[in-house]
Every structure is written in C-alpha cells, then in structure tokens.
Amino acid sequence: MRHSRSTSPAAAAAAAATVLVLAIAALSVFCEAGKTSAFVRKAEKTPDMPLDSDVFRVPPGYNAPQQVHITQGNHDGSAMIVSWVTEDEVGSSLVLYGTSENHLEFKAKGKAYTYRFYNYTSGYIHHCTIKHLKHDTKYYYAVGIGHTLRKFWFTTPPKAGPDVPYTFGIIGDLGQTSDSNMTLSHYELNPTKGQTVLYVGDLSYADDHPNHDNVRWDTWARFVERSAAYQPWIWTAGNHEIDFAPELGETRPFKPYNYRYHVPYKASGSTSPFWYSIKRGSAYIIVLASYSAYGKYTPQYQWLEAELPKVNRSETPWLIVLLHSPWYNSNDYHYMEGESMRAMFEAWFVKYKVDIVFAGHVHAYERSERVSNIAYTIANGLCSPVPDQSAPVYITIGDGGNIEGLATIMTEPQPAYSAYREASFGHAVLDVKNRTHAYYAWHRNQDGCAVEADSMWFFNRFWHPAPDSSASVR
Numbered sequence: 492m493r494h495s496r497s498t499s500p501a502a503a504a505a506a507a508a509t510v511l512v513l514a515i516a517a518l519s520v521f522c523e524a525g526k527t528s529a530f531v532r533k534a535e536k537t538p539d540m541p542l543d544s545d546v547f548r549v550p551p552g553y554n555a556p557q558q559v560h561i562t563q564g565n566h567d568g569s570a571m572i573v574s575w576v577t578e579d580e581v582g583s584s585l586v587l588y589g590t591s592e593n594h595l596e597f598k599a600k601g602k603a604y605t606y607r608f609y610n611y612t613s614g615y616i617h618h619c620t621i622k623h624l625k626h627d628t629k630y631y632y633a634v635g636i637g638h639t640l641r642k643f644w645f646t647t648p649p650k651a652g653p654d655v656p657y658t659f660g661i662i663g664d665l666g667q668t669s670d671s672n673m674t675l676s677h678y679e680l681n682p683t684k685g686q687t688v689l690y691v692g693d694l695s696y697a698d699d700h701p702n703h704d705n706v707r708w709d710t711w712a713r714f715v716e717r718s719a720a721y722q723p724w725i726w727t728a729g730n731h732e733i734d735f736a737p738e739l740g741e742t743r744p745f746k747p748y749n750y751r752y753h754v755p756y757k758a759s760g761s762t763s764p765f766w767y768s769i770k771r772g773s774a775y776i777i778v779l780a781s782y783s784a785y786g787k788y789t790p791q792y793q794w795l796e797a798e799l800p801k802v803n804r805s806e807t808p809w810l811i812v813l814l815h816s817p818w819y820n821s822n823d824y825h826y827m828e829g830e831s832m833r834a835m836f837e838a839w840f841v842k843y844k845v846d847i848v849f850a851g852h853v854h855a856y857e858r859s860e861r862v863s864n865i866a867y868t869i870a871n872g873l874c875s876p877v878p879d880q881s882a883p884v885y886i887t888i889g890d891g892g893n894i895e896g897l898a899t900i901m902t903e904p905q906p907a908y909s910a911y912r913e914a915s916f917g918h919a920v921l922d923v924k925n926r927t928h929a930y931y932a933w934h935r936n937q938d939g940c941a942v943e944a945d946s947m948w949f950f951n952r953f954w955h956p957a958p959d960s961s962a963s964v965r
C-alpha cells in the first residue's frame with residue numbers, strides 16, 4: 492500500500508534537494524571499490540558425513556518419529572505445519588500441543604504419505620497443520636505414541652506490525668558434510684538468536700549420490716531436526732530438489748521434495764508450492780521459483796504481478812524475496828544463470844522497493860550494492876547496472892557447506908555492483924529492529940569458529956530510503 496501526498500512547491504523543492512543529496516551519496520557509495528576478501532579456505536570438497544554419524548542418529552524405540560521439522564502454516568503466522576517420518580508403520584498422524592509443557596490439551600490430525608523413487612521406498616511422511624495459534628506464544632508439541640512420544644516446542648511470531656523486532660537466520664545449499672554441520676552449529680550458537688530460518692534452496696544433495704540415493708533425504712532431515720523442529724524453516728526450492736532422472740524412470744520433477752516439505756502456498760493465492768508468500772513479524776517474505784516457468788502469462792508471473800501490490804508496508808515494512816539462482820553474481824560459478832528471471836522481474840522489484848533478495852546456488856558469499864539494470868531497450872545501449880536507491884541489495888549465500896565444495900573462481904575485475912565477495916562457508920542473521928533499521932551480519936566458518944566478516948545496517952526502502960550504512964557499531 493502506498494502513501495498519497497499532496498505536494499506544495501516548497502515541499503517539491505525540498506524533495507528535489509533530497510533526491511539530489513541521495514543521488515550524490517549513492518554515487519559516492521558506488522564509486523567505492525567493492526571488496527574481494529583475501530580470506531582463503533581449503534579448496535578440497537568435503538564428503539558427506541558417514542551414515543552412522545551421530546548427527547544422523549535414529550531416535551530409539553519402535554516406529555519413533557524422526558526428521559521432525561516445522562514451517563509456517565498460513566499467511567499471518569498463526570498456523571504451523573508439523574512434519575515427521577515414521578519408518579516401521581504408519582502410526583499416528585496426530586500432533587498434541589498446548590502452552591503448558593505437561594498438559595498438551597489440544598490435538599490436530601494430519602495425513603501420512605509414502606512415495607517410491609527408483610529402488611527406494613520412503614517411510615510414512617506425516618504433515619499436520621495446527622491452526623488458530625495465539626501470536627507470540629510458546630507452544631509445546633508432541634508426535635508419536637506411547638513410549639516413543641517425542642516432545643518439542645516452538646514460539647509463534649508476534650502479530651505482524653511495522654515495528655515488531657524479529658530475527659531471521661539465512662542459510663543456503665547446506666548439504667550434509669562436516670562443513671554443513673559447522674554452519675548449522677554456528678547458526679545455533681549465534682548470540683543473535685535467529686527465530687526463523689530463511690532457507691534459499693538445495694537441501695540434501697541426495698542427487699549427488701548414485702541413483703539419487705533418497706536415504707540421503709532422510710539423513711538430511713535427521714541432521715537439521717535439532718533446529719528445524721524448534722523454529723520454522725521457510726523453504727525455497729533449488730535445482731537439487733528437482734530429482735529429474737529419466738534414466739532411472741523418475742520423470743516427475745521435485746518428487747521427493749514435494750512429499751517431504753509442505754509449504755502454505757494456497758494461503759497466498761499461489762497455485763504451486765514453489766512460489767508463495769508469508770508475513771512474519773515486520774517482514775513480508777516472497778518465495779520465488781528459479782526452476783518453474785516465469786515468462787509472461789505463466790502462473791508464477793501472474794501470481795507475482797498480483798502479489799506485489801498487496802504488500803502493505805505500513806504493516807510489514809520489510810519486503811524480502813527468496814529465490815535460488817542469483818540475479819547479481821560475479822562468481823564464475825553459475826554466472827548469468829539468473830539473468831532471464833532478472834530480465835522478467837527486476838523492474839517490479841525496483842517499483843515496489845524490495846529491501847533484500849537472498850539467493851543461494853553459488854557456493855560462496857556475495858553482497859551487492861543497491862543497483863538496477865532496467866533502463867535497457869534494444870536500441871539504447873543502457874545495459875549496465877547503475878546505482879539505484881529503490882533497488883534491493885542482492886545477497887548470495889549458497890555457502891552452507893555441501894558436498895560440492897566452494898566456488899572459488901570469480902570473474903575479474905570485480906564488477907562495480909559487487910560490494911563484497913568471498914569464497915567461504917557460513918551463515919547470516921538479519922536482525923530487524925523496527926520499520927527503518929535492520930542489522931545484518933554474515934558469519935564465515937573460520938577454523939571452527941564463526942567470524943562476523945561482512946555486516947551492514949540496512950535501511951528500509953519504504954520508510955528510510957537512505958544509503959545503507961556499513962557502520963560496525965551495533
């Protein structure tokens with residue numbers, strides 16, 4: 492929703508002066524050279540952790556629920572989808588829940604599904620949406636029955652509002668190596684406690700194993716349970732979710748992902764689980780699909796065109812987009828792969844003043860300046876990115892630490908749109924303070940420790956569209 496203002500000549504002159512000052516400030520920011528970090532990591536790939544690793548431990552007891560994870564269950568955050576797997580028999584699809592740990596007074600019934608993939612048969616995958624939750628409330632919940640009942644808890648977000656503080660973790664391309672384990676541990680130990688993970692795609696990397704060994708989908712979900720059972724992970728589909736393997740007779744794209752990870756897409760009027768939106772705290776999160784059609788007239792295009800004008804920045808000031816294949820990427824790895832989607836949607840992101848776009852896919856870290864590249868017509872030659880304070884910051888954070896290793900080769904020289912880039916694993920936290928300010932920090936994995944290597948104060952594009960500050964004082 493936009494503000495309408497009546498404009499007097501004096502106000503117009505003041506506004507023009509402000510624009511000039513902002514333009515000069517933007518230019519000066521853009522003229523500073525971007526940084527390519529000199530920090531160097533080992534270049535070898537790390538294999539996936541062995542199947543008998545403790546992080547993949549199956550909980551004890553017959554048919555004990557495993558792979559428990561939660562995600563937001565509706566548009567405003569008053570519902571939660573609880574998912575888990577039972578291996579021996581279907582068992583119960585009930586979730587017991589309540590606000591007192593020892594008195595789970597409510598119950599909700601879900602559904603169980605199984606699927607086959609080549610020579611693999613899944614366990615019983617349960618999904619249960621619990622609704623009508625109170626905002627800003629700690630709930631305890633339990634799945635399973637009898638002596639294999641397992642208990643967890645989560646906290647619902649405050650009712651959406653412009654100055655609601657909220658913290659998001661950002662993780663991408665995690666996989667299941669010892670580097671992945673380090674990244675997840677660093678996120679869990681980060682003193683700025685993330686309340687929800689924005690996950691930018693590529694989950695298990697099961698497809699890097701022979702026959703897309705779907706056992707690796709199971710191990711991955713057991714690995715992340717220690718976080719994903721206690722706070723929602725907001726899912727984005729990446730290319731490693733496609734699992735298209737006609738050589739194995741598997742021709743239905745996204746089959747394992749769709750069975751295992753449910754999202755509340757219908758609540759935002761989407762017709763596909765690959766693109767949808769949620770409100771959480773003071774943020775409006777739009778998830779897009781790099782691997783679904785987005786050309787003009789396609790369902791995703793039509794949905795996004797209708798979706799962006801619905802965002803009420805007076806209710807949710809922070810407009811954040813998640814997608815997998817980055818639009819601004821100066822790494823040699825996956826260079827230009829996001830270009831066709833950028834060409835379709837970038838003008839809308841500038842028009843609607845998207846604050847930040849998080850992407851994965853490239854196994855390195857990069858943060859852009861605020862730039863846009865939307866002036867081009869086939870005749871005018873204006874095909875270079877230019878500073879634009881209405882544009883998002885683009886962050887590539889596909890650096891979770893998966894089996895494929897780091898993307899260390901970068902395009903040279905570093906393009907002007909690239910503010911900071913580094914080939915290291917890590918995670919980030921976005922700490923939204925109020926409608927104008929959010930502190931953002933990327934933490935590299937460094938010799939077993941998390942080191943804050945890139946940080947910014949982001950200023951909201953709707954309420955405070957000044958150049959962001961790289962001030963290191965919080």
Ligand SMILES: [Fe+2]
Pocket residue numbers: 664693729730731815851852853
């Ligand atoms: Fe990817």
